[in-house]
Amino acid sequence: MANIHDVAKAAGVSISTVSYALSGKRSIGEETRRRIADAVRELGYRPNAGARMLASTRTNIFAVTAPLHSGTYEPAHMAFVLAVTRAARAYDYDVLLLTEDEATKGLRRVAASRLVDGVIVLDVSKDDERTKLLRELDIPAVVIGIPDDTEELVCVDLDFRAAAEQSVRRLADLGHRRIGLLGHPEQIYARGSNFPHRFRAGFLDAASALGVDAAFAMPGHGPVGVRAALDELFEKQPDMTGLVLNCEEPIQASVLDILADRGVRVPEDLSVISACSSFDTTRFHPPLDVIPLVAAETCVRAVELVVEQIAGAEGPHVELVPPHYSEHGSTAPVPDLRDAR
Amino acid sequence: MANIHDVAKAAGVSISTVSYALSGKRSIGEETRRRIADAVRELGYRPNAGARMLASTRTNIFAVTAPLHSGTYEPAHMAFVLAVTRAARAYDYDVLLLTEDEATKGLRRVAASRLVDGVIVLDVSKDDERTKLLRELDIPAVVIGIPDDTEELVCVDLDFRAAAEQSVRRLADLGHRRIGLLGHPEQIYARGSNFPHRFRAGFLDAASALGVDAAFAMPGHGPVGVRAALDELFEKQPDMTGLVLNCEEPIQASVLDILADRGVRVPEDLSVISACSSFDTTRFHPPLDVIPLVAAETCVRAVELVVEQIAGAEGPHVELVPPHYSEHGSTAPVPDLRDAR
DNA sequence: CTGAAAGCGCTTACAG
DNA sequence: CTGAAAGCGCTTACAG
Known part of the structure; x- marks a missing residue:
């Protein structure tokens, strides 16, 4: 393995000139730059990562901490891990993956050993032990998701409350007055994932604000x-005409199967909205109106916020990414209104 | 941040003694050890990762390279990423995740910069560009999966051919003479994933060896x-009595739904085996006999093999993990045999 | 059982 | 525009 001395010798310059030529941190003569570039290419030189970390106090590594307990539905979480990893590369950062019990223990470890320059926290619960740890750790960090206590933290996430409100408003605007929310399985709420609670609260608040049952x-x-669960909704409101789904793909698919079985037509008999879904709802039959949960946008922003913190900017705050409603024909004016025409 | 000098001063010893006390690489006096331990605790000392890498030429990081293109069914791949990550921790290694186009580019990058001590290659295709790269790179590496050309490589994987043979033998032993294999979607074979091909080849070879259509x-x-696909199988062999499923969970679930719809009883009319499945087949109705694809065993072995290479042992070779058949009541003697009793 | 010191391969003031 | 040198914080022969 060639090192910086080999390159310097081959190019006939000092090692500092090689270093500066590679980092671009000072201007280099045309001829010198060329000779260094040639030497680097011929020797296949790559700066040693450990040496660089030690000298620069930068590692160019982020930790991504995600418990990913088996209960979590992986495709959705995996999308966030991938999106963060891709976004990090745009800033020349690699990603170290901390999962399961290492999500917390490993976070302490890699922060204390200065293995990483910053941390991205995924799959955060309402009362997540990692948020407390982050406060002691004094390392640039961004939480994706909104825990109950956001003090001293930088958090970013899709605005689930706004998404819920948008769904309700959509149905209300179409004249629906009895609507239902089919949420995630009970364990998800019990385990304290933050976003299902936010969505549900937003949904109920919006409904009451808009005078919708x-x-x-x-x-x-x-x-x-x-x-x-569907039976429960129809029992509570036999004349329910609008349904919002805030749950994972297999459950939404199952809902559509059941509705089809029962001869409930979407949207003629029931308007259905898929809210905060990280999968393609246009492949359903029928395709569903959706407020997509796009990992990319949130994760790009999260990486930006860590990078800014590393650069010294940015104080703690919460940033909400606005949701966007996509129509695919699964909502319609409330039936009896049309009948009344 | 306290460094090793702070600890040495606080404990009244030299920094080499601190280092040795922490690494355990030479014996330390009882009293000295205690004072060092106290100092470490009080100062919250953690060795600096970059300094350690530079001095020891070890990074204690593995790269895990996995393209994870959107076509791959994530839960299965995620299980391998998690299993490798967990196994790596047992040897005090962290995992750097290289995905998408970084699976190859990043591999070159982190190997050349000595950011990682070894590499674990996931989701390998029959003709994977990463295998060629590994041969030039001269870095300890283990491939999970068996590419077409295994020269100079260390590979480990479940023995898919043996699993296929076990499935066929099971059915043959029960008297079945017309059996079917429902495989993965066509794109999976086309993209060159290695294991579906191995399973299919093993299945067809075993069938012909055992005189089963x-x-x-x-x-x-x-x-x-x-x-x-089911129609196609029953068309090819109207009297098919055994079915092997080598595909992802939603497809297997769908198969059982369709069979139930058509009044095909499992196992009375059709014996069904779920082969190389990374999910729980006992939650199906009915529960399916299964040859599980256990990420843990393969990944633990893969990590062991990288660690051995780092230690200097182990030449290139292919290691196959033997499959194990679990009965759950979805196979039975062939119907006409029983009718004939 | 312990210490003084070299050295790992960079980055970055400092100097010219 | 370029160089000589200090220094980052460890590990590990070498020595006793």
């Missing part, structure tokens, strides 16, 4: 559990 | 595509 139910396991 | 079909998209 709202019911809420959580699916049990498998198609049977989904059926039970 | 075998048909193969690939599901299209969604329940409709699965239905078509």
Whole structure:
């Protein structure tokens, strides 16, 4: 392995000139630059990562901490890990993955050993032990998701409350007065994931603000559990004409199967909105109106915020990414209104 | 941040003694050890990762390279990433995640800069560009999966051929003489994933060796595509009595739905085996006999093999993890045999 | 059982 | 525009 001395010798310059030529931190003569570039290429030189870390006090590594306990639905979380990793590369950062019990223990470890320049926190619960740790750790960090206590933290996430409000408003604007929310399975709320609570709260608040009657139910396991939750909603509101789905893909697919089985037409009999979904709802039958949960936008912003902190800017604050509603034909004016015409 | 000099001063010893006390690489006096331990605790000392890398030429980081292109079914791949990460921690290694186009570019980068001590290659295709790169790179590496050309490589994987053979033998032993294999969607084979090919080849070879007629079909998209593939199998062999599923969870679930719809009883009318599945087949109705694809065992072995290479042992070779058949009541003697009793 | 010192390969003031 | 040198914080022969 060639080192910086080999390059300097081959190019006939000092090692500092090589270093500056590579970092671009000072201007280099045309001829010198060329000779260095040639030497680097011929020797296949790459700066040694450890030496660089030690000398520069930068590692160019982020920790991504994500418990990813088996209960979490992986495709959605995986999308965030990938999106963060891709966004990090745009700033020349690599990503170290801390999962399961290492999500907390490893965070302490890599922060204390200065293995990483910053931290991105995924899959945060309402009362997440990592947020407390971050406050002691004094390392640039961004939380994706909004825990209950955001003090001293930089947080960024899709605005789930606004997304819920948008869904309700959409239905209300179409004249619906009895609507339902099919949420995530009970365990998700119990474990304290932050966003399902935010969505549900936003949904109920918006409904009451807009004078719409709202019911809420959580699916049990498998198609049977989904059926039970739907039954619960229709029992609470027999004349329910609008349904918002805030749950994972298999459950939403199951809902559409069950509705089809029962001859409930979407949107003629029931308007359905898929809210904060990280998958493609246009492949459903019928395609569903959706407020997408786009990992990319949030993760790019999160990486930007860590980078800014590393550069010394940015104080603690919460940043909400606005949701966007996409129509795909699964909502329509409330049936009896049309009948009344 | 306290450094090793602070600890040495506080403990009244030299920095080399601190270093040795922490690494355990030479014996330390009882009293000295205690004073160092106290100083470390009081100062919250953690060795600086960059300094350690530079001095020791070890980084204690593995690269995990996994393209994870959107077509891959994430839960299965995620399980491998998690299993490798967990296994790596047992040897005090962290994991750097290289995905998408970085799976190859990043591999070159982190190897050349000595950011990682070793590499674990996931999601390898039959003709994977990373295998060629590994041969030039001269870095300890283990491939999980078996590419077409394994020269100079260390590879480890579940023995998919043996798993296929076990499935066929199981059915043959029960008297089945017409069996089918429902594989992965066509794109998976086309993209060159290595294991579906190995399974299919093993299946067809075993069938012909055991004198069993075998048909193969690939599901299209969604329940409709699965239905078509099943139709294809039953068309090719109207008297098919055994079915092996080597595909992802949603497809297997769909198969069982369709069979139930058609009144095909499992196992009375059709024996079904779920082969090389990384999910829980006992939650299906009915629970399926399964040869599990356990990420843990393969990944633990992969990490061991990298660690051994780093230590200087281990030449290139291919290691196959033997499959294990679990009965859950979805196979039975062939129907006409029982009727004939 | 312990210490003084070299050295890992960079970056970055300092100097010209 | 370029160089000589200090220094980042460790590990590990070398020596006793």
